Amino acid sequence: MGEDDKSGVPRSKKVLGSLANADTVNSILSEPAKGSLATAKGERMEVDPVDSRHDTEMLAEFERRRRARTLTLPTDDIQVKLKLRALNQPICLFGEDILDRRERLRALLSTMTEDEIAAVLHSDEVQAEKTDEETVTWYHRGPTALRAARVKIADYSLRKAKLRLERAREEGQRPSHEKALARQEAHKWVQQLNLHASQVADTRPVSFCEFSADSNHIVTSGWSGNVSVWKREDCRKIRGFTGHGAQAGCARFHPGAFTTNAESTLNVVSCSHDGTVFLWSLDQETPIGELEKHPSRVTKVAFHPSGNHLATACFDSSWRMFDVETKDELLFQEGHAKAVSDVAFHPDGSVALTAGHDCYGRVWDLRTGRCIMFLDGHTREIHTVEWMPNGYEMVSGGSDNTMKIWDLRMRRNTYTMPAHTSVVSRIRADHQGQYLVSSSFDCTLKLWSTTGWQPLRQLQGHDTRILCVDVSPDGNWIISSAFDRTFKLWSQSEY
Numbered sequence: 001m002g003e004d005d006k007s008g009v010p011r012s013k014k015v016l017g018s019l020a021n022a023d024t025v026n027s028i029l030s031e032p033a034k035g036s037l038a039t040a041k042g043e044r045m046e047v048d049p050v051d052s053r054h055d056t057e058m059l060a061e062f063e064r065r066r067r068a069r070t071l072t073l074p075t076d077d078i079q080v081k082l083k084l085r086a087l088n089q090p091i092c093l094f095g096e097d098i099l100d101r102r103e104r105l106r107a108l109l110s111t112m113t114e115d116e117i118a119a120v121l122h123s124d125e126v127q128a129e130k131t132d133e134e135t136v137t138w139y140h141r142g143p144t145a146l147r148a149a150r151v152k153i154a155d156y157s158l159r160k161a162k163l164r165l166e167r168a169r170e171e172g173q174r175p176s177h178e179k180a181l182a183r184q185e186a187h188k189w190v191q192q193l194n195l196h197a198s199q200v201a202d203t204r205p206v207s208f209c210e211f212s213a214d215s216n217h218i219v220t221s222g223w224s225g226n227v228s229v230w231k232r233e234d235c236r237k238i239r240g241f242t243g244h245g246a247q248a249g250c251a252r253f254h255p256g257a258f259t260t261n262a263e264s265t266l267n268v269v270s271c272s273h274d275g276t277v278f279l280w281s282l283d284q285e286t287p288i289g290e291l292e293k294h295p296s297r298v299t300k301v302a303f304h305p306s307g308n309h310l311a312t313a314c315f316d317s318s319w320r321m322f323d324v325e326t327k328d329e330l331l332f333q334e335g336h337a338k339a340v341s342d343v344a345f346h347p348d349g350s351v352a353l354t355a356g357h358d359c360y361g362r363v364w365d366l367r368t369g370r371c372i373m374f375l376d377g378h379t380r381e382i383h384t385v386e387w388m389p390n391g392y393e394m395v396s397g398g399s400d401n402t403m404k405i406w407d408l409r410m411r412r413n414t415y416t417m418p419a420h421t422s423v424v425s426r427i428r429a430d431h432q433g434q435y436l437v438s439s440s441f442d443c444t445l446k447l448w449s450t451t452g453w454q455p456l457r458q459l460q461g462h463d464t465r466i467l468c469v470d471v472s473p474d475g476n477w478i479i480s481s482a483f484d485r486t487f488k489l490w491s492q493s494e495y
Contacts, residue, residue, distance in 0.1 A: 068110035071117070073102055080105055086120055094379055142369075145323065146330045149309065154367045156306045157350035164348060164391055183449075186434035187456055189492055190447050193478065195461045196491040199235040202226060206481035208250045208468045212258045215472040218479060219268055220487055221251035227270045227280065232477065235489070243287050246274035250300045255307040257282075266324060269310060271298035277312055279327075291322055292329055300342045305349040313340040319354050321366075335362055335371060344385050351408075353394055355382035361396055363408065377404055377413045384426045388450070389433040397424030403438060405453060415453050419446060426468045430475050437478060439469035445480055445490075461488050 074080055077098045081091040083105055092101065109117050171179075201209075202222030209220045211232070218230040225244035228237050251270040254261055261267050263282040266289070271277045275294035278287035296315035303310055309330070310322045319340045321331040336356035344353045351372065355361045361375030361382055375382075380399035387394055393414075394406040403424060405415040420440035427438045435456060436448040443466060445459040464483035471478055478490040 064110045068106050071106055071109055072121075073106055073109075075102075077101065083120055084108075092379070140332050140334075142331055143328070145326075145328060149321075149323065149330050150367050150369070152308070153304070153306070153349055157346075157348040157367070160305065160348040161350065161391070168390070182432075183434055183451065186430070186432065187449065189475075190435055190456045192492045193447075193457060193459060193490050194493045195459075195488060196477075197235050197489040198461070198486050199230070199488075200485055201228060201230070201481065201487050202485050204247075204485060205464075205467060205483040206485060206487055207248060208252075209479050209481040209487050210252055210468075210470050211472040211477065211479065212253045213255060213473055214258045215474040215477065217253075217258050218487070219251045219253055220481060221248035221270055222485075223247040225272065227251045227268065227278075229268065229282065230487075232472075232489070239282055239285070241268070241270070241278070241280050241285055241287070243278050244270065244272040244274070244276060246272045246276075248272050249298065252301055252303060255303055255305060269301050269303070271301045271312060273297045275314075277301060277310075279324075289327055291327055294320075296339075299340065302343050302345055304345050305347065311343045311345065311352060313343045313354065315339040317356070319343050319352075321352075331369070333364065333369075335364075336360065338381075341381065341383050342385050344387055346387055347389060347391055353385045353387065355385045355396060355398070357381040359398070361385060361394075361406075363394075373406075373408060373411050375404075375406055375413070377416070378402070384424065386427045386429055386436075388429055389431060395427050395429070395436060397427050397438060399423045401440075403427060403436075403448075417448065417453055419448075420444065422465075425466060426470075428469055428471045430471045431473055432475060437469055437471060439466040439480055441465040443482075445469060445478070459490060461490075462486075 074083070080102050084091045084101070087108055089108065109120065201220045202224050204223035206220050206222050209218060211218060216232050218232055219227065220230065221227050225242070225246060225248050227241040227248055229239040230236065231238050248270050249272065251268060254267050254269070257267040265281060266279050267282045268280040269277065270280065275296060275298055277291040277294070277298060279289035281288045294312065294314045294316070298312050298314050300313045301310060308324055310324050311319060312322070313319045317336045317338055317340060318332060318334050320329055320333065322329055336354065336358050338357040340354055340356050342355045346352070350366060352364045352366055353361060354364065359378045359380060359382060362371050363373035364370070365372050375396060378396065378398050378400055382396050382398040385394060385396045392408045394408065395403055396406065397403045397419065401418065401420050401422060401424060403417045403419040404413050406412070407414045419438055420442050422441035425439050425441060427436060429436050433450055435450060438446050438448070443460065443462050443464060445466065447456045448454065449456050462480065462482040462484055466480055466482040469478065469480045476491060479487055480490070481487040
């Protein structure tokens with residue numbers, strides 16, 4: 001029994017229903033509400049259009065995106081850059097890759113009219129004609145001696161390449177623990193580096209320094225216009241050369257200096273901001289020869305590994321190659337849009353690598369004269385380039401404070417190092433290829449492993465911007481020169 005049954009009181013009956021009376025219900029049924037019309041089958045409620053600026057902008061954005069999806073853009077990155085240049089837009093932004101650049105072009109074109117889009121996308125013929133004209137100006141007809149020089153360079157490079165590949169095969173057959181031990185020894189030497197000596201070399205900044213082939217002599221150039229040769233053992237000047245009327249930007253030893261060359265023959269070459277290039281012997285203070293004067297500042301000079309040819313990098317956007325014996329110009333090469341800042345020959349002598357203030361580098365085949373690789377990646381001027389001893393890797397550094405590793409086989413950038421906090425002025429590799437050393441305007445030298453491109457050591461000794469650095473051929477010494485008018489020797493500590 002339930003609770004109500006126990007109390008004796010009957011349970012009240014629940015009534016379900018509406019509170020409306022019968023008249024109200026009848027009126028609702030006879031006159032349906034207006035809202036019920038919107039839910040009737042097959043009928044729709046009409047809404048008056050509202051003039052909204054936000055809605056208009058949103059519809060325009062949807063239309064722009066629809067047009068962007070229908071655009072057919074070139075897939076070649078060079079063509080994409082040409083289109084951006086035609087729109088007066090930067091061809092490359094910091095951190096932008098090829099796909100980002102293409103999407104940026106798509107977004108720009110989607111805001112233009114159909115006629116403007118057609119004018120930009122269908123201008124390939126005009127750009128091709130312009131490119132052809134530029135290509136023609138890159139290559140100049142050389143003298144008859146150039147062909148003979150190319151044949152000699154090809155013969156020399158083939159012999160050198162054969163020897164290099166034989167060494168590479170022998171190195172590849174070495175046990176892995178021997179390779180690791182050699183690498184550890186090189187890195188241990190780096191960790192024990194200390195300042196060995198410092199010498200005032202000029203009355204103005206010392207722009208360049210280099211070891212001779214025997215590692216016992218040093219050549220320096222200064223902004224006073226003087227070039228000097230020093231004995232490495234006691235930092236004593238053994239020969240001074242005077243003749244430049246402006247700043248001397250670079251001085252290099254001939255590959256045979258202090259080894260096979262006689263003192264009365266060519267041993268040193270130097271260049272100046274006034275466009276002069278002088279040839280020096282070791283037995284007199286005046287030049288024994290002079291190359292044809294360049295129209296602009298000569299930034300760097302470099303001897304071909306054979307010692308028979310000399311390359312010069314010039315501020316007139318060109319680099320040149322001369323015959324050392326006859327002093328005749330064999331090659332006048334254009335290709336850079338701005339000043340050429342550095343030139344370096346391949347260890348085999350087959351190709352040359354140039355760097356420019358146009359932020360690009362180029363690899364030139366000396367046997368054919370063609371540009372075989374384009375180094376595109378730096379965002380500011382490139383100041384220095386270097387070949388690795390393995391023959392297929394290159395290193396570049398510049399005003400974007402980075403060092404980039406390039407692979408000639410794959411023809412692309414393989415690694416980028418945020419190396420310094422200021423301009424990278426010079427990069428050199430040791431002759432075993434175990435480490436790199438870089439100098440910078442941040443007043444430091446840094447050494448890097450070539451296996452993982454990781455930093456090994458930082459050397460501090462100069463108080464001003466460092467302009468140049470070099471590694472001795474025997475691998476026991478490092479030299480640096482700077483704005484403080486000195487060069488400094490670094491070596492393993494004896495304590």
